[in-house]
Amino acid sequence: MTEHDPGDQGATEPGLRQVLERATDRIEPSYAGTVLDLARQRRSRRRATLASLAAAAVVVGVVVGVTRMDGSDRLMPADVPDPAPTASAPAETHDPVLARWDPFTVVDAPVRETVLPMDVEPPATAPSVLEQPIGAAVLAWPEEGRDVRLLAVDGTWRSVPGTVEAVSGTNRLVTPALSHDGRLLAHPTDAGILVVDLAAGEQRTIAWPDPLAGPSDWPPELRWMPGEQQVAVLHWRGTWLVGLDGSSRRAPYGGEYGTGLAIDPEGPIVHRRWEDQDLRVWDGETVVSETRFLHWGDRIVTAHGLMAMSGGGGGLPGNGGPMVVDAATGEVLAYAPIRDRSAVYTDNGHLRPQGFLDEDTVLLLVGPMDFRTMELGEESWHLVAWDFREHSFTRLATGDTAMSWVGVAPGVLADSW
Structure with missing residues (x-):
């Protein structure tokens, strides 16, 4: 390679x-x-x-x-004999640092059939999901000047009416949040959180908490909480939890913009605190583990007691890369270093973990890019399955530059994995 x-x-x-x-x-x-x-x-x-x-x-x-x-x-001195060897062989040591990885090689990776088409090309228009509901969506595709389009598990497309003008700030393009099972969608608007039940064909808007009210130049990122009865709002003022019943409260975890926060659909919350240089796992309102963690990184996802992110540092070689960590101990289980002196895949977001497909496999959104020879918008984006134990990559789908903002339902993909 x-x-x-x-x-x-x-x-x-x-x-x-x-x-x-x-x-x-x-x-x-x-x-x-x-x-x-x-x-x-x-x-x-x-x-x-x-x-x-x-x-x-x-x-x-x-x-x-x-x-x-x-x-x-x-x-x-050389003439001093070594101690007699013990009867048992020394335990094998696991080196988490894998071979250096070039993201441009994903186009040559083996492909695997899933509910996703290999080439994702959303139509310019699609029927409203309110008029033609779907059981679940695997992708939510935003694009400038168009309503969000949804790729159903049966391969058909729907649109979410009104999302093209939902945000009036400077940055109008945001990543929609699909629930883990693809049944619900949350999208920020000027007025609040638009929640769409894709199976029932129903939608409503939940008002922002008072401290977060008002249009914003950069709408906050949204993530579904376990049980899908609350949405985490990763606002620059901190992380808030907004219930589908309209209730809201400040979360005990997550700093400004929700940095370093990962939510397991089965319950645990993982928070990498940069200033405190530690890793915390929460069960509801209780910290169940805390360990020192000196690696930097973001775009964190968690499941199966594991945490994946795009990061590096802490004595690891390379300029960053995909990493998998034991969430309770902070032990790095796998790290694929990238020659990335321009921070394309870390600071500039061209490598984004989306979730886990199983205990061995992380779903990555990758946009191979070289700032020296390419212009932004020329690159293609790929959904890639990374088997971090075998250090192998499988390509699941490819799209144009608009795919960089796509929302994914990892649970839907995991069911077909």
């Missing part, structure tokens, strides 16, 4: 250059403590290797270095 880098086409980098590039990838200053911790861990993992080198040095009469249990180093 080759990496998309126009400046390096046709050239093969020598091994030393690869090592140097890996060593000089971006390291955040605030993660110095983590780097030292990881260095100690790696030093511990090298003990078995160093012991083997010490045995070899007996033959050639050299002095080799070994590592103490406390992490300090000392020199051992």
Whole structure:
């Protein structure tokens, strides 16, 4: 698998250059403590290797270095025999850092048939979902100058009337929030939250809480809470929970814009707190676990006790990439580094986890992009299944640049996975 880098086409980098590039990838200053911790861990993992080198040095009469249990180093003469090996073999260590990944290779990934068409091309107009209800939608497709269109599980399209003019702020294009099972849609408007029952063909608008009232240049992101009786409003003033009955309250988690918040459709809430450098898991109003977490990242999703995000840092190589973490312990289970010096896939949002398809697979929305050779709007977008345990990618659907704002119902895709 080759990496998309126009400046390096046709050239093969020598091994030393690869090592140097890996060593000089971006390291955040605030993660110095983590780097030292990881260095100690790696030093511990090298003990078995160093012991083997010490045995070899007996033959050639050299002095080799070994590592103490406390992490300090000392020199051992070559004629001092190694301790007798134990009967059991050393436990295998799992390296979460996978091979470097080039998002441009998703076009060559194997394809898999799901309820999605491989080429997603919404019609300019479609029947109203209020007049022709559908059981559920797998995609909600917003586009400038058009009502939101919905892709039903049977492959037909519907529209949500009135959404083309629902927002009057500077940024009128927002990602609609489909419930996990694709039955409900939530969309911000100037007046409040538009909630559409796609199966019943009914809609209503729930007023914003008073502190959030009024048109906004950038409408807040919406996410469905477990049980689908509340919507989380990720407002710049904080996270609010708005019930379908009109009730509202400030959430105990989620900071400005709801940064670092992930909601499991089965119940747990995961919050990565940047300033506190920790990871919290909530069960309702109660924190059930809290652990130190020094990796940066956003666009977080959670399920099966796992958390996926687009991030990096904390001593990891590369400039960021898709990452899967144990939500309770903060342990990184898989990380695919990307050569991304322009932060295309992290800060600029061309890599967005959408949810989990199962305990091994993360659904990613990927827009391969190179700012040096392409203009915004030229890129295609892809829904991709990432098996993070096998480090394999499967392409599920492809669309044009408008697909970058699409809302997805992961549960609908998971049922057909």
